[in-house]
Amino acid sequence: MAGRRFTLQIFAISFAALLLEIAYTRIVAFKFYYYFTYLVIGFALLGLGAGGVFVAVSRRVRVLDPARLVATCGVLGAVTVAVGYWVVATLEIETFRLFESALGLPRLVLLCAALFASFLVIGTAIARILSAAPEAVNRLYGADLAGAALACILAVPFMSWLTPPATVFVAGAALAASAIPLARRDAPALAVGAAVVALGMAGLALDADLLPEPVPDQIKDLNPGKLAERGTQVLYSEWNPVFRVDVMKLRDVEDVLLIAHDGTMGSALERFDGDLAAAAARFADDPRAYPFRVGKPEPEVLVIGAAGGREILASLAFGARHVTGVELNPATISLVRDHFADYTGHLAERDRVTLVNAEGRSYLGGADARYDLIYFVAPDSYTAMNAAASGAFVLSESYLYTQEMIEESLSHLTDGGIICMQFGEFFYERKPNRTARYVATARAALAARGVRDVSQHFLIATNPDFINVSTILVSATPFTPEQVRAFSTTAQEISGARVRHLPGRALDDGPVNRMIDLPASQLEDWFDSHAYNVRPITDDSPFFWHFARFRDAFDRGTDRQGKLLDFEDAVGERVLLILLGVASLFAAVFLLLPFVAIRRSWQALPYKGRTALYFGALGLGFLFFEIVLIQRLVLLLGFPTYSLIVTLFSMLLFSAIGSLVSIRYAKNRRRAVWRLFDVLAVLTVFHAFGLPSLVEALIGTPLALRVAVAVLVIAPLGLCLGAFMPMGIRAVAAISPQAEVTVAWAWAVNGFFSVISSVLTTVLSMAWGFSVVLFLGLAVYAVAAAVLQSLPEPAGAPEPG
Numbered sequence: 001m002a003g004r005r006f007t008l009q010i011f012a013i014s015f016a017a018l019l020l021e022i023a024y025t026r027i028v029a030f031k032f033y034y035y036f037t038y039l040v041i042g043f044a045l046l047g048l049g050a051g052g053v054f055v056a057v058s059r060r061v062r063v064l065d066p067a068r069l070v071a072t073c074g075v076l077g078a079v080t081v082a083v084g085y086w087v088v089a090t091l092e093i094e095t096f097r098l099f100e101s102a103l104g105l106p107r108l109v110l111l112c113a114a115l116f117a118s119f120l121v122i123g124t125a126i127a128r129i130l131s132a133a134p135e136a137v138n139r140l141y142g143a144d145l146a147g148a149a150l151a152c153i154l155a156v157p158f159m160s161w162l163t164p165p166a167t168v169f170v171a172g173a174a175l176a177a178s179a180i181p182l183a184r185r186d187a188p189a190l191a192v193g194a195a196v197v198a199l200g201m202a203g204l205a206l207d208a209d210l211l212p213e214p215v216p217d218q219i220k221d222l223n224p225g226k227l228a229e230r231g232t233q234v235l236y237s238e239w240n241p242v243f244r245v246d247v248m249k250l251r252d253v254e255d256v257l258l259i260a261h262d263g264t265m266g267s268a269l270e271r272f273d274g275d276l277a278a279a280a281a282r283f284a285d286d287p288r289a290y291p292f293r294v295g296k297p298e299p300e301v302l303v304i305g306a307a308g309g310r311e312i313l314a315s316l317a318f319g320a321r322h323v324t325g326v327e328l329n330p331a332t333i334s335l336v337r338d339h340f341a342d343y344t345g346h347l348a349e350r351d352r353v354t355l356v357n358a359e360g361r362s363y364l365g366g367a368d369a370r371y372d373l374i375y376f377v378a379p380d381s382y383t384a385m386n387a388a389a390s391g392a393f394v395l396s397e398s399y400l401y402t403q404e405m406i407e408e409s410l411s412h413l414t415d416g417g418i419i420c421m422q423f424g425e426f427f428y429e430r431k432p433n434r435t436a437r438y439v440a441t442a443r444a445a446l447a448a449r450g451v452r453d454v455s456q457h458f459l460i461a462t463n464p465d466f467i468n469v470s471t472i473l474v475s476a477t478p479f480t481p482e483q484v485r486a487f488s489t490t491a492q493e494i495s496g497a498r499v500r501h502l503p504g505r506a507l508d509d510g511p512v513n514r515m516i517d518l519p520a521s522q523l524e525d526w527f528d529s530h531a532y533n534v535r536p537i538t539d540d541s542p543f544f545w546h547f548a549r550f551r552d553a554f555d556r557g558t559d560r561q562g563k564l565l566d567f568e569d570a571v572g573e574r575v576l577l578i579l580l581g582v583a584s585l586f587a588a589v590f591l592l593l594p595f596v597a598i599r600r601s602w603q604a605l606p607y608k609g610r611t612a613l614y615f616g617a618l619g620l621g622f623l624f625f626e627i628v629l630i631q632r633l634v635l636l637l638g639f640p641t642y643s644l645i646v647t648l649f650s651m652l653l654f655s656a657i658g659s660l661v662s663i664r665y666a667k668n669r670r671r672a673v674w675r676l677f678d679v680l681a682v683l684t685v686f687h688a689f690g691l692p693s694l695v696e697a698l699i700g701t702p703l704a705l706r707v708a709v710a711v712l713v714i715a716p717l718g719l720c721l722g723a724f725m726p727m728g729i730r731a732v733a734a735i736s737p738q739a740e741v742t743v744a745w746a747w748a749v750n751g752f753f754s755v756i757s758s759v760l761t762t763v764l765s766m767a768w769g770f771s772v773v774l775f776l777g778l779a780v781y782a783v784a785a786a787v788l789q790s791l792p793e794p795a796g797a798p799e800p801g
Helices: 002-031 034-057 059-063 066-090 104-132 134-162 164-186 188-206 224-230 276-282 287-294 310-317 330-339 360-366 381-387 403-411 433-448 481-493 511-517 520-529 550-555 571-604 608-637 640-698 703-734 739-768 770-790
Strands: 233-238 245-249 256-261 264-270 300-304 322-327 353-357 371-378 413-424 458-464 468-475 498-502
Touching: 002 034, 002 066, 002 104, 002 134, 002 164, 034 059, 034 104, 034 571, 034 739, 059 104, 066 104, 066 164, 066 188, 104 134, 104 739, 134 164, 134 640, 134 703, 134 739, 164 188, 233 330, 245 330, 256 330, 264 310, 264 330, 276 310, 287 310, 287 371, 287 413, 287 458, 287 468, 287 481, 300 310, 300 360, 310 322, 310 353, 310 371, 322 360, 330 353, 360 403, 360 608, 403 413, 403 433, 413 433, 433 458, 433 468, 433 511, 458 481, 481 498, 498 511, 511 520, 550 571, 550 739, 571 739, 608 640, 608 703, 608 739, 608 770, 640 703, 640 770, 703 739, 703 770, 739 770
Parallel strands: 300 322, 300 371, 322 353, 371 413
Antiparallel strands: 233 245, 245 256, 256 264, 413 468, 458 468, 458 498
16 A cells, blocks of 8 residues: 555656756756766765665654655655755856866855755655655556656756746756645645645746746856856857857957857858858958868858857858758757847758758768768867766767768768868867877778778868868879869968878878878787877767876866866866765765664664675666766767657666566566676677667658657666566565665665766766677676565465565
8 A cells, every 4th residue: 555655746756856857967067067967866866775775874854754754854855855956057267277266166165055955855755655665666666767767857947937947946846846735634834835846836936937047167158257257248048958158248359249059159140141252351361261261162161069150151251052050959049040040141941051950960961962972060079978978867968970971971072072171270289189199080981981091081270260270172083283282272261271181192291191091900019008088989989089098087177186177178078986985985975874873673684685785786888878868869860859859768667667567577586687787798799889770770760750760779778677676675575674774785785886877877977888888788787687586475475465
């Protein structure tokens, strides 16, 4: 009966927890940088696990009426959500100089505490529910996962309709509302308080203007101090699940409005009155001229990363016959189509322009057309990294720059067509990492097409703009002497430009030319000895921006005292490793150390070591599979947000079903666990080797079909993984004289390794690739299966109902 009583509550609480986590990842990515989303994930998992520990070590909590405790947690959780959001939104931290300020670390600790508090209360409620009714764990765990699955469906619509800050308060309202049915009969005053809090938070969610705006990091362009210093006026702002968009006018800058993506300048809107001749004059002394002077006259152009339409306008000004602009973020497209259509001369409505809201790789894979120029626009590389942080587990990967994408692009070129890639390269003379890695990847793509002398297929130049811009032209066929002369002439006309590579001519001895000219037999040794990791990237490990090896992360970009010298050198890698260490330390303190307080009870638990091994393996393995699938399916579904929604929803829903049906395995647990593992092994092989081919075959098909295929691919995995947790909880609870403490211990250990796994999966994927992480997931589940089989059956246990 207890299980039935708490089913609705655990569903609502889990819904609120995942909704809160996803909304906070969006807010924190805007305030700081993408890698701080792992801070949210880690402390969410830490709080959930710490709640289980709190239940285990506090006898007073365990003897309280479960209904009263869970109802109290619902109200208290809503209050901590409101207070926590205020702290997260208003707290200012300069992350790049975190250790140089006396207030840096204390503020970071306060931020972590604000995130941790709400999830601690939520974790306490969930752990108390599970420990109060272990015999109904299959139903309760299923409801827990189903609530999280619903949050996956609604998170993106809520963030689109209400903004991420308002979505935080929707989660708070759900927490408070979950308390009303439990408190209505035995604690009417508490029920009334819960209703008031729920209505208040729902009202704030519907009127987000009443909420404080998140204050961006002090290094971001949208920071209030930076805005005042530069005399910048914010003209328009819009939240979006991909990234937040702000349009700004700089003091004394005419005819250009800058677009900030998640608080960092990323693109621009160019004033256009319809006069293409005047526009051509503006772009004459501009690196955007290179592909048009070298390529065919009146080209058919595909612009990937159209943003504010500046490159579309440049293409028209240089005589393009037609331009197709592909842009990921619908909020950015709305600037050109609607909000600033007059300013940009209604660019999207011109006969020679087609503006498409799509992910570039997916769009190109489904296109039948061929292009004279495929133009990749990435003058500000940080935009891509911010866009990558669109969801809880969407890493800083980019499938636009992989070997497979370059091969796809080359296959969509007309005879004599070219690819143009432009990067912001801050320190070309010292470490041209972006250019070097793209050239290395393009060389691998050309070699895969049978090209032997790749030197004939590259034209490269740099020039100082507002940042140093590196221009790379790649052709499927050798560049002609006429094209080489046109490239050199254009460089002479652009102020400060410097040609870096011409076919057969290495104009410097830097890494880029070494990469082009070295024989294949020497290239591997060069990659190993080079100071930075600039190896080619593939779809299996598409981390283009991962230049610093993890072993070198603390030796680069800082002086001996840890003072920041280079704001882009190994910062991401260093933060990931710090977060992994901090997560491990905090998890040990809040999840494991408290068991010292009840060490006698804990020591009396039978098979506690095996329990820890089993549930620790599940904590690692589940996230290994889940995160990799989210990454892999970005290509199939076209948008990071689609992949996040479909993958998380399907994993959670089918894991919930797997949990519900796991009761059938109780009669012959040992046989069932190895059958489940055999199925998991087959699925792992498919996801590692078969899924990429399936994705490639389906790119370009209707979205509904791709979503259906994604769900069908995920369903068997979810059904399989969902059975392991309730099977383990039933097994350890049945052989323990203190079932509640045992379940709480299992929950704590699972939370500890889940906290670690949220960051560790990222590190392992960046170092070894997605396929290796999948097989690591299979390996830890093998350990779990062996441990579960080794646990004894309870003596004289009744048949499970």
